[in-house]
Amino acid sequence: MFNKRTKIKALLATEPAGQEVTVMGWVRTFRNNQFIALNDGSTNQNLQVVAALGLLDDETLKRITTGTSLKVVGELVVSQGKGQKSEVKAVSIEVLGDCDSEQYPLQLKNRPSLEYLREIAHLRFRTNTFGAVFRIRHSLAFAIHKFFNDKGFIYLHTPVITASDAEGAGEMFRVTTLPFDNPPRNDDGSINFKEDFFGKSTNLTVSGQLEGELAAMAFSDIYTFGPTFRAENSNTTRHLAEFWMIEPEMAFYDIEDNMNLAEEFIKYLIGYVMSNNREDLVFLAQRLADEEKQLPQDKRSEFGLIEKLIFVQSNAFERITYTEAIDILLNSSHYKKKKFQYEVKWGIDLQSEHERYLVEKHFKKPVIVTGYPAAIKAFYMRMNDDGKTVAAMDILAPGIGEIVGGSQREERYNNLVERMEAMHVPVEEMQWYLDTRRFGSVPHAGFGLGFERMVQFVTGMTNIRDVIPFARTPKNCEF
RNA sequence: UCCUCAGUAGCUCAGCUGGUUAGAGCAUCUGACUGUUAAUCAGAGGGUCACUGGUUCAAGUCCAGUCUGAGGAGCCA
Numbered sequence: 403m404f405n406k407r408t409k410i411k412a413l414l415a416t417e418p419a420g421q422e423v424t425v426m427g428w429v430r431t432f433r434n435n436q437f438i439a440l441n442d443g444s445t446n447q448n449l450q451v452v453a454a455l456g457l458l459d460d461e462t463l464k465r466i467t468t469g470t471s472l473k474v475v476g477e478l479v480v481s482q483g484k485g486q487k488s489e490v491k492a493v494s495i496e497v498l499g500d501c502d503s504e505q506y507p508l509q510l511k512n513r514p515s516l517e518y519l520r521e522i523a524h525l526r527f528r529t530n531t532f533g534a535v536f537r538i539r540h541s542l543a544f545a546i547h548k549f550f551n552d553k554g555f556i557y558l559h560t561p562v563i564t565a566s567d568a569e570g571a572g573e574m575f576r577v578t579t580l581p582f583d584n585p586p587r588n589d590d591g592s593i594n595f596k597e598d599f600f601g602k603s604t605n606l607t608v609s610g611q612l613e614g615e616l617a618a619m620a621f622s623d624i625y626t627f628g629p630t631f632r633a634e635n636s637n638t639t640r641h642l643a644e645f646w647m648i649e650p651e652m653a654f655y656d657i658e659d660n661m662n663l664a665e666e667f668i669k670y671l672i673g674y675v676m677s678n679n680r681e682d683l684v685f686l687a688q689r690l691a692d693e694e695k696q697l698p699q700d701k702r703s704e705f706g707l708i709e710k711l712i713f714v715q716s717n718a719f720e721r722i723t724y725t726e727a728i729d730i731l732l733n734s735s736h737y738k739k740k741k742f743q744y745e746v747k748w749g750i751d752l753q754s755e756h757e758r759y760l761v762e763k764h765f766k767k768p769v770i771v772t773g774y775p776a777a778i779k780a781f782y783m784r785m786n787d788d789g790k791t792v793a794a795m796d797i798l799a800p801g802i803g804e805i806v807g808g809s810q811r812e813e814r815y816n817n818l819v820e821r822m823e824a825m826h827v828p829v830e831e832m833q834w835y836l837d838t839r840r841f842g843s844v845p846h847a848g849f850g851l852g853f854e855r856m857v858q859f860v861t862g863m864t865n866i867r868d869v870i871p872f873a874r875t876p877k878n879c880e881f
Numbered sequence: 882u883c884c885u886c887a888g889u890a891g892c893u894c895a896g897c898u899g900g901u902u903a904g905a906g907c908a909u910c911u912g913a914c915u916g917u918u919a920a921u922c923a924g925a926g927g928g929u930c931a932c933u934g935g936u937u938c939a940a941g942u943c944c945a946g947u948c949u950g951a952g953g954a955g956c957c958a
Contacts, residue, residue: 431917431918431919431920433916433917433918433919433920433921434914434915434916434917434918434920434921435914435915435917436915436916436917437916437917437918437920439918448918450917450918452916452917455915468908481916482916483916483917483918484916484918485917485918486918503908503909503910504891504909504910505891506891506909507891507892508892509891509892509907509908509909510919511892511907511908511919512891512892512893512907512908513892513893513907513919514892514893515892515893517950517951518892518893520950521950572956572957573956609958630958632956632957632958634882634955634956634957635882635956636882636955636956636957637882637951637952638952638953638954638955638956638957639951639952639953640957640958641956641957641958642958645958646958647958648958743954753954753955754953754954754955755954802958803957803958804957804958805958806958807957807958850958851958852957852958853958854958855958856958865951866958876882877948877949
């Protein structure tokens with residue numbers, strides 16, 4: 403009958419009137435042999451459980467240490483102490499699971515570092531910081547489904563295993579059942595994938611977009627939200643080998659509609675978290691402010707976390723073309739003082755330093771850049787009338803960089819084939835994709851939002867490994 | 882993958898231009914106290930100085946390599 407218990411979040415929201423309650427959770431601290439700070443993950447707030455002197459025998463008292471799980475039955479009463487409104491006066495306390503304090507690595511008074519907590523990712527959920535981060539991560543995931551559901555989008559499950567490596571979005575993880583010490587080979591020595599499980603070479607998906615486009619050509623509006631895999635040897639604060647991505651795809655949308663949707667989407671997500679995870683945001687904002695106090699003045703951010711979110715939510719994103727972006731960079735004093743490490747000229751891919759200058763120094767808010775040179779963008783992006791640029795859009799966020807990448811898709815069969823050939827994409831293997839352009843093709847567009855980057859942006863966590871429960875990065879696949 | 886920095890007690894760190902038995906705070910353990918808020922007070926235990934090799938009378942400290950981590954770059958979401 404565990405279901406009779408009340409969660410601490412609900413309990414703290416009710417008026418204390420001496421009513422009997424059952425609570426269960428894990429001990430955060432045990433003060434003065436009397437006061438147990440109990441947490442069950444429903445909220446960052448701890449519940450104070452008071453074990454009156456004499457209630458417990460010495461044996462039981464000794465078992466109550468940080469990390470121990472308890473079942474407490476008692477009365478919800480007005481607290482006599484100052485730190486909390488209400489508390490539970492225990493009638494009985496049962497130890498559900500002991501926690502050996504000599505072995506338990508999470509003594510919270512030690513202020514463990516984020517790096518250390520990553521090594522004990524199975525326990526870090528029990529900290530205030532990660533409690534807040536993962537409750538917000540959940541809220542964002544829920545808000546994503548709500549946003550699209552309310553707009554009549556279909557949630558499409560695109561495959562995790564794919565045969566196409568055509569998108570060129572990065573290095574892929576191979577999926578195979580062939581013995582790697584002695585695989586079957588062709589006469590020329592290459593591996594014979596006809597013998598493999600699927601009868602061809604297969605990989606983990608790097609994007610669900612192409613499949614998403616197929617469904618959009620029937621449902622009008624779809625979105626995907628699933629895991630994505632990139633085998634890049636990236637060691638940065640914003641890359642993972644396994645991450646989650648949201649990819650909406652909309653028929654009868656042009657690049658303008660696409661930008662409008664993406665901006666509305668991001669603002670909606672921020673608004674949702676601000677009204678549903680206030681307490682967690684306040685905690686993270688405080689954490690961030692404390693952390694920034696350690697930094698030299700010029701490295702501190704202008705806004706607190708919540709001010710930043712309000713600002714982003716209530717101001718229009720700046721929209722500029724790639725060509726305008728290059729002009730801004732070329733005319734900047736930063737450029738004239740030769741402070742950019744990389745060359746700036748039309749045709750280059752914008753470097754991190756360029757994006758950061760535009761977003762953090764020049765506009766100081768999210769920027770949507772459109773109209774990139776065709777040569778530096780993917781084959782499926784729609785060629786503009788100038789014949790040089792494509793209808794691509796990247797949304798750059800302060801502190802994170804590229805958070806959204808999208809485009810209007812090339813819906814004209816001949817133009818698409820031409821682009822594929824120019825970029826050496828195997829046309830024959832992609833006929834299933836090209837067929838959508840043969841049978842009732844329509845203008846359409848879509849984008850990809852990096853879920854973890856969005857969680858980073860909202861929580862202010864600076865390392866992407868701290869916003870996913872179990873991070874997969876080069877040389878790290880624990881748990 | 883490249884560049885830079887780091888690895889000393891369970892955690893966070895100090896340890897100077899190489900020199901006796903490697904320190905602190907917190908945690909842990911023992912005891913005291915008992916309306917505490919990261920409870921407090923007293924005492925105790927706790928170390929392969931990442932690993933391998935080298936230089937030296939002598940290495941936590943200097944050198945080389947390896948591993949791991951962090952930050953930045955590239956790739957991108």
